[in-house]
Amino acid sequence: MKTTTRREDFLQASLQLIHEKGFKATTMRAIAERMDFDVSNSYNYITxxxxxxxxxxxxxxxxxxxxxxxxxxxxxxxxxxxxxxxxxxxxxxxxxxxxxxxxxxxxxxxxxxxxxxxxxxxxxxxxxxxxxxxxxxxxxxxxxxxxxxxxxxxxxxxxxxxxxxxxxxxxxxxxxxxxxxxxxxxxxxxx
Amino acid sequence: MKTTTRREDFLQASLQLIHEKGFKATTMRAIAERMDFDVSNSYNYITxxxxxxxxxxxxxxxxxxxxxxxxxxxxxxxxxxxxxxxxxxxxxxxxxxxxxxxxxxxxxxxxxxxxxxxxxxxxxxxxxxxxxxxxxxxxxxxxxxxxxxxxxxxxxxxxxxxxxxxxxxxxxxxxxxxxxxxxxxxxxxxx
DNA sequence: ATCAAATATAAACAAATGTTCATGTATAAT
DNA sequence: ATTATACATGAACATTTGTTTATATTTGAT
Incomplete structure:
Protein backbone atom coordinates (compact mmCIF):
# COMPACT_ATOMS: atom_id res chain seq x y z
CA MET A 1 0.00 0.00 0.00
CA LYS A 2 1.09 3.50 -0.80
CA THR A 3 0.75 5.82 2.18
CA THR A 4 1.69 8.94 0.18
CA THR A 5 4.41 9.23 2.77
CA ARG A 6 6.50 11.86 1.08
CA ARG A 7 4.16 14.75 1.69
CA GLU A 8 3.38 13.57 5.19
CA ASP A 9 7.06 13.28 5.99
CA PHE A 10 7.55 16.81 4.78
CA LEU A 11 4.73 18.08 6.93
CA GLN A 12 5.99 16.20 9.96
CA ALA A 13 9.45 17.67 9.49
CA SER A 14 7.87 21.10 9.22
CA LEU A 15 5.85 20.56 12.37
CA GLN A 16 8.88 19.40 14.29
CA LEU A 17 10.97 22.35 13.20
CA ILE A 18 8.25 24.90 13.85
CA HIS A 19 7.89 23.47 17.32
CA GLU A 20 11.62 23.76 17.91
CA LYS A 21 12.31 27.20 16.49
CA GLY A 22 8.95 28.88 16.13
CA PHE A 23 7.10 29.55 12.90
CA LYS A 24 8.83 32.76 11.91
CA ALA A 25 12.26 31.40 12.72
CA THR A 26 11.65 28.27 10.67
CA THR A 27 12.78 28.87 7.11
CA MET A 28 11.68 26.93 4.09
CA ARG A 29 15.33 26.16 3.52
CA ALA A 30 15.69 24.66 6.99
CA ILE A 31 12.75 22.35 6.42
CA ALA A 32 14.08 21.30 3.03
CA GLU A 33 17.50 20.67 4.49
CA ARG A 34 16.02 18.35 7.09
CA MET A 35 14.27 16.50 4.27
CA ASP A 36 17.54 16.39 2.35
CA PHE A 37 16.30 18.09 -0.76
CA ASP A 38 16.32 21.51 -2.33
CA VAL A 39 14.04 24.33 -1.14
CA SER A 40 12.20 24.54 -4.38
CA ASN A 41 11.04 20.98 -4.08
CA SER A 42 9.02 21.92 -1.01
CA TYR A 43 6.57 23.67 -3.26
CA ASN A 44 5.59 20.35 -4.77
CA TYR A 45 3.93 19.60 -1.43
CA ILE A 46 2.54 22.91 -0.31
CA THR A 47 1.68 26.17 -2.00
CA MET B 1 13.41 68.10 35.69
CA LYS B 2 14.63 66.01 32.82
CA THR B 3 13.01 62.60 32.67
CA THR B 4 15.21 61.42 29.77
CA THR B 5 11.88 60.78 28.13
CA ARG B 6 13.11 60.27 24.61
CA ARG B 7 14.71 56.88 25.17
CA GLU B 8 11.84 55.76 27.35
CA ASP B 9 9.33 56.81 24.74
CA PHE B 10 11.22 54.79 22.19
CA LEU B 11 11.25 51.73 24.44
CA GLN B 12 7.55 52.11 25.20
CA ALA B 13 6.74 52.30 21.52
CA SER B 14 8.84 49.20 20.99
CA LEU B 15 7.08 47.36 23.78
CA GLN B 16 3.68 48.30 22.46
CA LEU B 17 4.51 47.18 18.94
CA ILE B 18 6.12 43.94 20.05
CA HIS B 19 3.01 43.19 22.03
CA GLU B 20 0.83 43.87 19.01
CA LYS B 21 2.76 42.09 16.29
CA GLY B 22 5.21 39.83 18.08
CA PHE B 23 8.95 40.34 18.34
CA LYS B 24 9.95 38.85 15.01
CA ALA B 25 7.21 40.64 13.15
CA THR B 26 8.14 43.97 14.66
CA THR B 27 10.68 45.68 12.46
CA MET B 28 13.06 48.42 13.51
CA ARG B 29 11.52 50.50 10.77
CA ALA B 30 8.03 50.04 12.21
CA ILE B 31 9.15 51.22 15.61
CA ALA B 32 10.95 54.22 14.13
CA GLU B 33 7.89 55.08 12.07
CA ARG B 34 5.75 55.12 15.17
CA MET B 35 8.29 57.46 16.75
CA ASP B 36 8.23 59.59 13.62
CA PHE B 37 11.92 59.43 12.90
CA ASP B 38 14.29 57.48 10.70
CA VAL B 39 15.34 53.89 11.45
CA SER B 40 18.94 54.80 11.95
CA ASN B 41 18.09 57.12 14.81
CA SER B 42 16.87 54.15 16.81
CA TYR B 43 20.43 53.09 17.29
CA ASN B 44 21.07 56.18 19.38
CA TYR B 45 18.91 54.54 22.03
CA ILE B 46 19.74 50.86 21.77
CA THR B 47 22.58 48.84 20.34
C1' DA C 1 28.06 83.16 22.40
C1' DT C 2 30.25 78.82 22.76
C1' DC C 3 30.65 74.14 23.11
C1' DA C 4 29.33 69.50 24.09
C1' DA C 5 25.77 66.30 24.23
C1' DA C 6 21.47 64.75 22.43
C1' DT C 7 18.81 64.00 18.53
C1' DA C 8 18.09 63.49 13.79
C1' DT C 9 18.76 62.32 8.56
C1' DA C 10 20.30 60.00 4.14
C1' DA C 11 22.40 56.46 1.86
C1' DA C 12 24.06 52.19 1.63
C1' DC C 13 25.25 47.26 2.99
C1' DA C 14 25.12 42.34 3.24
C1' DA C 15 22.46 38.66 4.38
C1' DA C 16 18.26 36.20 4.55
C1' DT C 17 13.85 34.85 2.87
C1' DG C 18 9.60 33.13 0.32
C1' DT C 19 8.64 31.95 -4.08
C1' DT C 20 8.87 30.95 -9.22
C1' DC C 21 10.46 28.94 -13.48
C1' DA C 22 12.45 26.00 -16.55
C1' DT C 23 14.18 21.65 -16.66
C1' DG C 24 15.53 17.08 -15.45
C1' DT C 25 15.05 12.15 -13.54
C1' DA C 26 12.76 8.31 -11.42
C1' DT C 27 8.63 5.47 -10.94
C1' DA C 28 4.64 3.01 -11.93
C1' DA C 29 0.66 2.14 -14.83
C1' DT C 30 -1.03 1.41 -19.62
C1' DA D 1 7.87 0.85 -24.67
C1' DT D 2 5.36 4.82 -23.87
C1' DT D 3 3.48 7.95 -21.11
C1' DA D 4 1.76 10.43 -17.23
C1' DT D 5 2.84 11.39 -12.52
C1' DA D 6 5.72 12.06 -8.60
C1' DC D 7 9.96 13.85 -7.07
C1' DA D 8 13.98 16.56 -7.54
C1' DT D 9 17.56 20.30 -8.98
C1' DG D 10 19.65 25.01 -9.87
C1' DA D 11 19.38 29.51 -10.79
C1' DA D 12 17.27 33.58 -10.14
C1' DC D 13 13.93 37.13 -8.30
C1' DA D 14 12.24 40.91 -5.58
C1' DT D 15 11.72 42.22 -0.85
C1' DT D 16 12.66 42.74 3.63
C1' DT D 17 15.57 43.33 7.48
C1' DG D 18 19.10 44.74 10.99
C1' DT D 19 22.83 47.57 11.14
C1' DT D 20 26.64 51.05 10.00
C1' DT D 21 28.72 55.27 8.60
C1' DA D 22 29.12 59.89 7.78
C1' DT D 23 27.00 64.06 8.58
C1' DA D 24 23.81 67.48 10.10
C1' DT D 25 20.77 70.01 13.40
C1' DT D 26 18.93 71.04 17.85
C1' DT D 27 19.30 71.86 22.74
C1' DG D 28 20.92 73.22 27.21
C1' DA D 29 24.61 74.46 30.27
C1' DT D 30 28.65 77.42 30.88
Missing part, protein backbone atom coordinates in the same frame (compact mmCIF):
# COMPACT_ATOMS: atom_id res chain seq x y z
CA UNK A 48 3.03 28.49 0.68
CA UNK A 49 4.63 28.51 4.11
CA UNK A 50 1.39 29.82 5.54
CA UNK A 51 -0.31 26.67 4.29
CA UNK A 52 1.67 24.53 6.71
CA UNK A 53 0.55 26.54 9.69
CA UNK A 54 -3.08 26.69 8.60
CA UNK A 55 -3.16 23.00 7.92
CA UNK A 56 -2.06 21.95 11.39
CA UNK A 57 -3.88 24.67 13.26
CA UNK A 58 -7.34 24.16 11.84
CA UNK A 59 -7.05 20.40 11.95
CA UNK A 60 -6.13 20.25 15.63
CA UNK A 61 -8.62 22.95 16.53
CA UNK A 62 -11.36 20.91 14.95
CA UNK A 63 -10.29 17.92 16.99
CA UNK A 64 -10.78 19.84 20.21
CA UNK A 65 -14.12 21.16 19.06
CA UNK A 66 -15.35 17.71 18.14
CA UNK A 67 -14.41 16.33 21.52
CA UNK A 68 -16.03 19.25 23.29
CA UNK A 69 -19.22 19.02 21.23
CA UNK A 70 -19.66 15.32 21.91
CA UNK A 71 -19.16 15.84 25.61
CA UNK A 72 -21.60 18.76 25.78
CA UNK A 73 -24.20 16.78 23.84
CA UNK A 74 -24.03 13.87 26.28
CA UNK A 75 -26.38 13.40 29.22
CA UNK A 76 -23.65 13.40 31.83
CA UNK A 77 -23.81 15.82 34.74
CA UNK A 78 -21.72 18.97 34.48
CA UNK A 79 -18.92 17.74 36.72
CA UNK A 80 -18.53 14.57 34.70
CA UNK A 81 -18.54 16.66 31.54
CA UNK A 82 -15.78 18.87 32.87
CA UNK A 83 -13.79 15.80 33.80
CA UNK A 84 -14.14 14.50 30.27
CA UNK A 85 -13.08 17.79 28.73
CA UNK A 86 -9.95 17.71 30.85
CA UNK A 87 -9.45 14.11 29.85
CA UNK A 88 -9.68 15.04 26.20
CA UNK A 89 -7.08 17.75 26.65
CA UNK A 90 -4.69 15.36 28.32
CA UNK A 91 -5.13 12.78 25.61
CA UNK A 92 -4.78 15.12 22.66
CA UNK A 93 -1.79 16.79 24.27
CA UNK A 94 -0.23 13.38 24.82
CA UNK A 95 -0.83 12.16 21.31
CA UNK A 96 -0.16 15.35 19.36
CA UNK A 97 2.02 17.57 21.53
CA UNK A 98 3.56 19.44 18.62
CA UNK A 99 0.24 20.30 17.08
CA UNK A 100 -1.03 21.53 20.42
CA UNK A 101 2.16 23.55 20.80
CA UNK A 102 1.30 25.36 17.58
CA UNK A 103 -2.17 26.01 18.91
CA UNK A 104 -0.73 27.63 21.99
CA UNK A 105 2.22 29.50 20.51
CA UNK A 106 1.92 30.07 16.79
CA UNK A 107 -1.65 31.02 15.98
CA UNK A 108 -0.64 34.68 15.99
CA UNK A 109 1.31 34.05 12.82
CA UNK A 110 -1.77 33.31 10.77
CA UNK A 111 -2.64 35.97 8.24
CA UNK A 112 -6.00 37.40 7.41
CA UNK A 113 -8.57 36.11 6.80
CA UNK A 114 -7.43 32.89 8.45
CA UNK A 115 -6.35 34.76 11.53
CA UNK A 116 -9.83 36.08 12.24
CA UNK A 117 -11.31 32.70 11.47
CA UNK A 118 -9.06 31.08 13.99
CA UNK A 119 -9.65 33.69 16.68
CA UNK A 120 -13.36 33.08 16.26
CA UNK A 121 -12.90 29.33 16.69
CA UNK A 122 -10.96 30.01 19.85
CA UNK A 123 -13.68 32.28 21.20
CA UNK A 124 -16.28 29.67 20.39
CA UNK A 125 -14.38 27.09 22.36
CA UNK A 126 -14.21 29.38 25.35
CA UNK A 127 -17.91 30.01 25.10
CA UNK A 128 -18.58 26.28 25.13
CA UNK A 129 -16.54 25.94 28.28
CA UNK A 130 -18.42 28.84 29.85
CA UNK A 131 -21.67 27.18 28.95
CA UNK A 132 -20.59 24.01 30.70
CA UNK A 133 -19.66 25.94 33.83
CA UNK A 134 -22.90 27.90 33.80
CA UNK A 135 -24.88 24.67 33.56
CA UNK A 136 -22.90 23.19 36.42
CA UNK A 137 -23.64 26.16 38.62
CA UNK A 138 -27.33 25.96 37.83
CA UNK A 139 -27.25 22.21 38.58
CA UNK A 140 -25.63 23.15 41.90
CA UNK A 141 -22.67 20.84 41.33
CA UNK A 142 -20.30 23.80 40.92
CA UNK A 143 -19.80 26.75 43.22
CA UNK A 144 -21.06 30.18 42.25
CA UNK A 145 -17.82 31.27 40.64
CA UNK A 146 -17.36 34.10 38.17
CA UNK A 147 -17.84 32.38 34.83
CA UNK A 148 -15.33 34.46 32.90
CA UNK A 149 -12.62 34.01 35.48
CA UNK A 150 -13.29 30.31 35.93
CA UNK A 151 -13.25 29.72 32.18
CA UNK A 152 -9.92 31.48 31.81
CA UNK A 153 -8.38 29.80 34.84
CA UNK A 154 -9.44 26.30 33.89
CA UNK A 155 -8.50 26.51 30.21
CA UNK A 156 -5.24 28.19 31.08
CA UNK A 157 -4.40 25.64 33.75
CA UNK A 158 -4.24 22.83 31.18
CA UNK A 159 -2.35 24.70 28.50
CA UNK A 160 1.06 23.49 29.68
CA UNK A 161 0.26 19.83 29.09
CA UNK A 162 1.69 19.64 25.59
CA UNK A 163 5.03 20.78 26.93
CA UNK A 164 5.22 17.97 29.46
CA UNK A 165 4.57 15.43 26.71
CA UNK A 166 6.81 17.06 24.14
CA UNK A 167 9.71 16.79 26.56
CA UNK A 168 9.15 13.20 27.67
CA UNK A 169 6.79 11.17 25.58
CA UNK A 170 7.12 7.96 27.57
CA UNK A 171 7.74 8.87 31.21
CA UNK A 172 4.39 10.58 31.58
CA UNK A 173 1.34 8.56 32.48
CA UNK A 174 -1.69 10.34 31.01
CA UNK A 175 -4.18 8.59 33.26
CA UNK A 176 -2.45 9.53 36.50
CA UNK A 177 -1.82 13.02 35.20
CA UNK A 178 -5.50 13.44 34.46
CA UNK A 179 -6.39 12.27 37.95
CA UNK A 180 -4.08 14.86 39.52
CA UNK A 181 -5.37 17.70 37.40
CA UNK A 182 -9.00 16.85 37.92
CA UNK A 183 -8.38 16.70 41.67
CA UNK A 184 -6.87 20.17 41.63
CA UNK A 185 -9.48 21.83 39.45
CA UNK A 186 -12.34 20.16 41.27
CA UNK A 187 -11.12 20.52 44.82
CA UNK A 188 -8.28 23.05 44.89
CA UNK A 189 -5.15 22.80 46.97
CA UNK A 190 -6.53 23.51 50.42
CA UNK A 191 -7.04 20.70 52.80
CA UNK B 48 20.50 46.10 18.79
CA UNK B 49 16.96 44.84 18.44
CA UNK B 50 17.77 42.02 20.80
CA UNK B 51 18.59 44.61 23.43
CA UNK B 52 15.00 45.72 23.59
CA UNK B 53 13.75 42.25 24.32
CA UNK B 54 16.44 41.50 26.88
CA UNK B 55 15.83 44.76 28.64
CA UNK B 56 12.15 44.20 29.25
CA UNK B 57 12.38 40.49 29.87
CA UNK B 58 15.04 40.50 32.54
CA UNK B 59 13.61 43.53 34.25
CA UNK B 60 10.13 42.08 34.62
CA UNK B 61 11.46 38.67 35.51
CA UNK B 62 13.42 40.21 38.36
CA UNK B 63 10.28 41.91 39.57
CA UNK B 64 8.51 38.58 39.90
CA UNK B 65 11.49 37.04 41.62
CA UNK B 66 11.73 39.86 44.12
CA UNK B 67 8.08 39.57 45.02
CA UNK B 68 8.36 35.80 45.36
CA UNK B 69 11.51 36.02 47.48
CA UNK B 70 10.00 38.47 49.91
CA UNK B 71 6.91 36.34 50.28
CA UNK B 72 8.89 33.14 50.82
CA UNK B 73 11.08 34.85 53.41
CA UNK B 74 8.09 35.99 55.43
CA UNK B 75 6.70 34.11 58.42
CA UNK B 76 3.25 33.66 56.94
CA UNK B 77 1.74 30.22 56.66
CA UNK B 78 1.96 28.51 53.28
CA UNK B 79 -1.61 29.24 52.26
CA UNK B 80 -1.18 32.93 52.99
CA UNK B 81 2.05 32.88 51.02
CA UNK B 82 0.35 31.33 48.04
CA UNK B 83 -2.35 33.93 48.25
CA UNK B 84 0.26 36.65 48.19
CA UNK B 85 2.06 35.16 45.22
CA UNK B 86 -1.21 35.15 43.32
CA UNK B 87 -1.81 38.70 44.46
CA UNK B 88 1.58 39.75 43.14
CA UNK B 89 0.82 38.18 39.77
CA UNK B 90 -2.47 40.01 39.52
CA UNK B 91 -0.88 43.32 40.42
CA UNK B 92 2.11 43.07 38.11
CA UNK B 93 -0.13 41.87 35.29
CA UNK B 94 -2.42 44.81 35.90
CA UNK B 95 0.35 47.39 36.02
CA UNK B 96 2.61 46.03 33.30
CA UNK B 97 0.51 43.86 31.03
CA UNK B 98 2.73 44.34 27.97
CA UNK B 99 5.88 43.38 29.81
CA UNK B 100 4.16 40.29 31.16
CA UNK B 101 2.97 39.51 27.66
CA UNK B 102 6.58 39.42 26.51
CA UNK B 103 7.40 37.09 29.36
CA UNK B 104 4.70 34.72 28.25
CA UNK B 105 5.10 34.94 24.48
CA UNK B 106 8.45 36.25 23.38
CA UNK B 107 11.15 34.76 25.57
CA UNK B 108 11.84 32.16 22.89
CA UNK B 109 13.25 34.91 20.74
CA UNK B 110 16.18 35.54 23.05
CA UNK B 111 19.51 34.43 21.69
CA UNK B 112 22.29 32.62 23.47
CA UNK B 113 23.60 33.13 26.05
CA UNK B 114 20.66 35.23 27.22
CA UNK B 115 18.24 32.51 26.25
CA UNK B 116 19.77 29.98 28.62
CA UNK B 117 20.02 32.59 31.33
CA UNK B 118 16.36 33.33 31.02
CA UNK B 119 15.29 29.70 30.94
CA UNK B 120 17.24 29.19 34.13
CA UNK B 121 15.46 32.13 35.79
CA UNK B 122 12.18 30.61 34.78
CA UNK B 123 13.13 27.22 36.22
CA UNK B 124 14.21 28.88 39.43
CA UNK B 125 10.86 30.54 39.74
CA UNK B 126 9.09 27.25 39.29
CA UNK B 127 11.29 25.70 41.92
CA UNK B 128 10.37 28.44 44.36
CA UNK B 129 6.71 27.76 43.78
CA UNK B 130 7.28 24.04 44.27
CA UNK B 131 9.06 24.78 47.51
CA UNK B 132 6.08 26.78 48.71
CA UNK B 133 3.72 23.95 47.88
CA UNK B 134 5.94 21.35 49.51
CA UNK B 135 6.06 23.41 52.70
CA UNK B 136 2.29 23.78 52.64
CA UNK B 137 1.83 20.05 52.36
CA UNK B 138 4.19 19.44 55.25
CA UNK B 139 2.33 22.06 57.28
CA UNK B 140 -0.83 20.15 56.43
CA UNK B 141 -2.56 23.23 55.03
CA UNK B 142 -2.42 21.84 51.47
CA UNK B 143 -3.57 18.48 50.24
CA UNK B 144 -1.06 15.86 49.24
CA UNK B 145 -0.98 16.82 45.60
CA UNK B 146 1.70 15.96 43.08
CA UNK B 147 4.12 18.89 43.40
CA UNK B 148 5.15 19.00 39.75
CA UNK B 149 1.58 18.93 38.51
CA UNK B 150 0.34 21.43 41.05
CA UNK B 151 3.19 23.83 40.26
CA UNK B 152 2.45 23.68 36.55
CA UNK B 153 -1.30 23.97 37.01
CA UNK B 154 -1.15 26.93 39.38
CA UNK B 155 1.45 28.92 37.48
CA UNK B 156 -0.31 28.19 34.22
CA UNK B 157 -3.69 29.14 35.58
CA UNK B 158 -2.59 32.75 36.15
CA UNK B 159 -0.72 33.23 32.89
CA UNK B 160 -3.73 34.68 31.08
CA UNK B 161 -4.04 37.65 33.43
CA UNK B 162 -1.94 40.04 31.35
CA UNK B 163 -4.30 39.53 28.45
CA UNK B 164 -7.35 40.55 30.44
CA UNK B 165 -5.62 43.77 31.48
CA UNK B 166 -4.07 44.49 28.10
CA UNK B 167 -7.55 44.41 26.58
CA UNK B 168 -9.35 46.50 29.16
CA UNK B 169 -7.16 48.45 31.51
CA UNK B 170 -9.97 50.09 33.46
CA UNK B 171 -12.94 47.72 33.52
CA UNK B 172 -11.05 45.08 35.48
CA UNK B 173 -10.96 45.27 39.23
CA UNK B 174 -7.73 43.61 40.38
CA UNK B 175 -8.92 43.07 43.93
CA UNK B 176 -12.08 41.23 42.98
CA UNK B 177 -10.19 39.31 40.31
CA UNK B 178 -7.68 38.17 42.88
CA UNK B 179 -10.46 37.04 45.18
CA UNK B 180 -12.03 34.92 42.45
CA UNK B 181 -8.76 33.29 41.44
CA UNK B 182 -7.70 32.55 44.98
CA UNK B 183 -11.09 30.98 45.63
CA UNK B 184 -10.68 28.71 42.60
CA UNK B 185 -7.11 27.66 43.27
CA UNK B 186 -7.73 27.12 46.96
CA UNK B 187 -11.09 25.45 46.79
CA UNK B 188 -11.70 24.32 43.21
CA UNK B 189 -15.00 24.46 41.36
CA UNK B 190 -16.91 21.69 43.11
CA UNK B 191 -19.52 22.59 45.62
Missing amino acids: SKQDILELFLFRISQEFHHAMDNILASSYAADEKLKQVISAHVQVSAQKPYEVALMVNEWRNLKEPKYSEYVELRSQYERKMSKLLRAGIKEKVFKQVDIKVATAVILSSIRWLYDAFAKSKNTMNPVELERQIVALIFGGVMR | SKQDILELFLFRISQEFHHAMDNILASSYAADEKLKQVISAHVQVSAQKPYEVALMVNEWRNLKEPKYSEYVELRSQYERKMSKLLRAGIKEKVFKQVDIKVATAVILSSIRWLYDAFAKSKNTMNPVELERQIVALIFGGVMR
